[in-house]
Amino acid sequence: xxxxKNSAALDSAWSGGASPFAMSSKKLGMWLFIVSDSLTFSAxxxxxxxxxxxxxxxxxxxxxxxxxxxxxxxxxVLLTSSLTMVMAVTxxxxxxxxxxxxxxxxxxxxxxxxxxxxAVEWFRLIAEGATFSSxxxxxxxxxxxxxGITGIHMAHVLIGVVxxxxxxxxxxxxxxxxxxxxxxxxxxxxxxxxxxxxxxxxYLMSVKY
Amino acid sequence: MPTQAxxxxxxxxxxxxxxxxxxxxxIAITGFQVFLASLRLPPMLLLLILAGLAVVQAGxxxxxxxxxxYEKFSLVLWVIPAILIFTAIMLILFLPDAFRxxxxxxx
Numbered sequence: 527x528x529x530x531k532n533s534a535a536l537d538s539a540w541s542g543g544a545s546p547f548a549m550s551s552k553k554l555g556m557w558l559f560i561v562s563d564s565l566t567f568s569a570x571x572x573x574x575x576x577x578x579x580x581x582x583x584x585x586x587x588x589x590x591x592x593x594x595x596x597x598x599x600x601x602x603v604l605l606t607s608s609l610t611m612v613m614a615v616t617x618x619x620x621x622x623x624x625x626x627x628x629x630x631x632x633x634x635x636x637x638x639x640x641x642x643x644x645a646v647e648w649f650r651l652i653a654e655g656a657t658f659s660s661x662x663x664x665x666x667x668x669x670x671x672x673x674g675i676t677g678i679h680m681a682h683v684l685i686g687v688v689x690x691x692x693x694x695x696x697x698x699x700x701x702x703x704x705x706x707x708x709x710x711x712x713x714x715x716x717x718x719x720x721x722x723x724x725x726x727x728x729y730l731m732s733v734k735y
Numbered sequence: 736m737p738t739q740a741x742x743x744x745x746x747x748x749x750x751x752x753x754x755x756x757x758x759x760x761x762i763a764i765t766g767f768q769v770f771l772a773s774l775r776l777p778p779m780l781l782l783l784i785l786a787g788l789a790v791v792q793a794g795x796x797x798x799x800x801x802x803x804x805y806e807k808f809s810l811v812l813w814v815i816p817a818i819l820i821f822t823a824i825m826l827i828l829f830l831p832d833a834f835r836x837x838x839x840x841x842x
Contacts, residue, residue, distance in 0.1 A: 546805050561814055608800050
């Protein structure tokens with residue numbers, strides 16, 4: 527592809543080498559998506575900050591026990607899923623298909639556990655009277671912000687679980703390569719990374735003392 | 736596409752022990768965040784500390800789990816500043832107005 531070019535020109539970090547950032551289009555595409563989606567979540571969280579600053583009566587509906595402990599448990603589950611995902615990527619680099627698929631199944635299990643726990647959290651708040659447009663504690667915006675941001679994150683987790691299933695199945699059958707597993711891993715770690723901001727900003731800043 | 740970065744990432748991240756260590760650090764930071772939230776700190780101070788710790792967690796995750804530290808440095812120079820600069824622009828554009836509205840409420 528670039529054989530006719532001066533090889534010295536390919537060695538510079540800014541030359542692009544044989545491809546931009548010396549990575550495949552799949553991986554570059556995923557990084558592009560991650561940057562774009564990061565800004566989407568940044569905008570949502572900044573909108574939340576704006577809403578909270580302008581509404582002094584913002585509810586604090588999460589007591590340390592059980593709400594914060596429960597959501598901290600959810601965070602541990604999601605962090606564990608990142609660990610299992612990086613183990614899957616490492617196994618795929620060793621061409622160990624069985625281990626890769628098993629680690630990916632473990633990641634899916636953690637993702638589904640996170641979704642289940644989050645649903646329990648949602649139902650608890652709904653049972654206490656919180657909806658998208660109202661709540662019994664204070665500013666009505668709380669419901670829209672909480673269910674909106676966490677709902678969009680849950681959608682990403684669900685899509686990530688489906689994506690994991692497709693790649694795990696394909697990789698196990700020899701249809702996908704280790705690079706596909708790595709690109710899948712990038713998306714999954716991004717989903718976890720977003721939660722690292724959602725959890726402290728939405729839960730820990732709304733502790734009920 | 737196998738690259739030297741990938742080979743380094745495989746060698747460096749190959750062990751369960753090293754990845755487990757990163758996981759433990761991330762869990763510990765989360766635990767510290769929960770502890771800080773229980774202390775009834777002033778809201779702005781709590782926000783700054785929690786946001787700072789979240790950025791540290793994000794950096795660790797991107798570096799070690801997403802293998803960003805093993806990629807070409809030009810990728811790092813593109814990804815990180817892009818996110819930081821546009822987030823900063825949104826903060827600068829909108830947050831001062833939020834405080835203005837808060838002051839209007841209080842009058």
